[in-house]
Amino acid sequence: MKALIYALPKAELHIHLEGSLEPELLFKLAEKNQIKLAYSSIGELRKAYRFDNLQQFLDIYYLGAEVLQTEQDFYDLTWAYLLQCKEEGVVHVEPCFDPQIHTDRGIDFGSVINGISRALADGEKTLAISSFLILAFLRHLSEESALQTLAQALPYREHFKAVGLDSSELGHPPEKFKTVFAKARQLGLLTVAHAGEEGPVEYIWQALDLLKVARIDHGVKAFADQALMQRLIDEQMPLTVCPLSNTKLKVFASMSEHNILQMLDRGVKVTVNSDDPAYFGGYIAANYMALATALPMTIKQLKQLAINSIEASFLDAESKQQHIDKIIITG
Ligand code: HPA
Numbered sequence: 247m248k249a250l251i252y253a254l255p256k257a258e259l260h261i262h263l264e265g266s267l268e269p270e271l272l273f274k275l276a277e278k279n280q281i282k283l284a285y286s287s288i289g290e291l292r293k294a295y296r297f298d299n300l301q302q303f304l305d306i307y308y309l310g311a312e313v314l315q316t317e318q319d320f321y322d323l324t325w326a327y328l329l330q331c332k333e334e335g336v337v338h339v340e341p342c343f344d345p346q347i348h349t350d351r352g353i354d355f356g357s358v359i360n361g362i363s364r365a366l367a368d369g370e371k372t373l374a375i376s377s378f379l380i381l382a383f384l385r386h387l388s389e390e391s392a393l394q395t396l397a398q399a400l401p402y403r404e405h406f407k408a409v410g411l412d413s414s415e416l417g418h419p420p421e422k423f424k425t426v427f428a429k430a431r432q433l434g435l436l437t438v439a440h441a442g443e444e445g446p447v448e449y450i451w452q453a454l455d456l457l458k459v460a461r462i463d464h465g466v467k468a469f470a471d472q473a474l475m476q477r478l479i480d481e482q483m484p485l486t487v488c489p490l491s492n493t494k495l496k497v498f499a500s501m502s503e504h505n506i507l508q509m510l511d512r513g514v515k516v517t518v519n520s521d522d523p524a525y526f527g528g529y530i531a532a533n534y535m536a537l538a539t540a541l542p543m544t545i546k547q548l549k550q551l552a553i554n555s556i557e558a559s560f561l562d563a564e565s566k567q568q569h570i571d572k573i574i575i576t577g
């Protein structure tokens with residue numbers, strides 16, 4: 247099973263680049279940029295990575311991201327993630343980033359997106375990993391701030407394919423961002439949104455109806471709503487599920503309680519992703535492995551998850567078919 251997990255061509259569709267900042271690089275950048283950390287060692291920092299909910303994680307994630315300052319820092323962050331993808335058989339990535347974390351502390355938007363985009367272009371050239379970038383808005387901030395961020399991003403329009411919505415879910419429903427998402431769609435951008443991670447099913451309905459998303463990030467709460475489940479199945483609406491994130495943030499008490507395989511068997515287009523791999527205990531292969539260990543996952547289910555990851559991507563039909571053909575003959 248492990249060898250097959252690594253060997254299958256896979257796409258990763260839900261990963262926050264700032265969440266791939268490993269403690270080693272975090273310390274290195276803090277030293278280079280002369281930023282004083284609240285932790286005296288890598289070991290001490292790792293010990294702080296224990297969370298009871300999403301907000302506790304976000305508080306540490308935003309602090310960690312402060313060590314990212316220059317265009318090269320964003321390049322190095324993205325490049326390290328792509329090297330890991332190469333190790334694990336990931337052939338296509340659609341990572342997101344949170345520009346407001348950086349611009350709100352005075353970092354130039356261009357430095358952020360140019361560093362990331364340059365690494366993604368190099369990944370395509372030298373690692374054969376294709377990619378589309380997603381610009382995410384922080385939902386705990388105002389819609390006005392999201393609109394300003396979108397305006398700031400327009401000179402870099404060719405560097406991103408979609409907009410997303412992340413950060414503290416409870417109390418910040420998708421409807422709060424209706425106008426900025428409409429504007430993004432008018433510009434030809436695709437849309438995705440975190441919904442139904444900690445928040446209620448109502449937020450998933452809103453993401454579909456008001457934000458007109460092409461995918462739901464997380465969405466695991468949908469399982470409790472039969473009408474919503476039927477809609478997800480009928481529309482083949484992808485969910486980008488993140489098993490290790492869900493157990494680390496206590497969305498599920500244990501991996502054996504995770505509903506991803508039940509959703510898969512019902513015909514929902516679920517995919518496996520790492521969310522914030524440096525904080526939640528591993529990259530995409532670790533997420534597949536965690537499922538294979540805790541649940542009776544069959545090879546057929548594993549292959550369907552890999553196929554779903556390609557089908558749910560923003561790749562064109564021909565590229566999708568090429569990857570899927572390889573999945574079918576692998577193993
Ligand atoms: N949920 C919401 N916002 C986030 C997450 C997440 O899992 N990771 C980084 N930002």
Ligand code: ZN
Nearest residue numbers: 412440463521
């Ligand atoms: Zn996420």
